[in-house]
Amino acid sequence: MSATVPTAAADDRIAELRGQIDACDTEIIALVQRRLAVSQEIGELRRTAGGTRLSLAREQRVIARFQDALGPEGAALGMVLLRQGRGRL
Numbered sequence: 001m002s003a004t005v006p007t008a009a010a011d012d013r014i015a016e017l018r019g020q021i022d023a024c025d026t027e028i029i030a031l032v033q034r035r036l037a038v039s040q041e042i043g044e045l046r047r048t049a050g051g052t053r054l055s056l057a058r059e060q061r062v063i064a065r066f067q068d069a070l071g072p073e074g075a076a077l078g079m080v081l082l083r084q085g086r087g088r089l
């Protein structure tokens, strides 16, 4: 016997869960903005100290972390975050 969830109950639960997704997205957006600001500050410090703006070795470690935690799509997400911080190369 399959349990059928009444449509109204399912709709209520979906609305509730979407509220949770919206809350997650709000946090993710704030974290991405914070990450970007930190990354740009590091880039500026390295540039004014006469170094390169990017560190490919560090970027590989960042990507590997996303890959290990989230798989191939995680690696793609890590790449998006790195690209966002690069601005114009």
Ligand SMILES: C=C(O[C@@H]1C=C(C(=O)O)C=C[C@H]1O)C(=O)O
Pocket (backbone or CB within 6 Å): 038, 039, 040, 042, 043, 053, 054, 055, 056, 058, 059, 062, 081, 082, 085
């Ligand atoms: C923020 C840094 O500078 C750049 C930006 C990185 C990032 O956004 O994670 C990583 C490496 C660098 O290319 C850093 O060296 O840590």
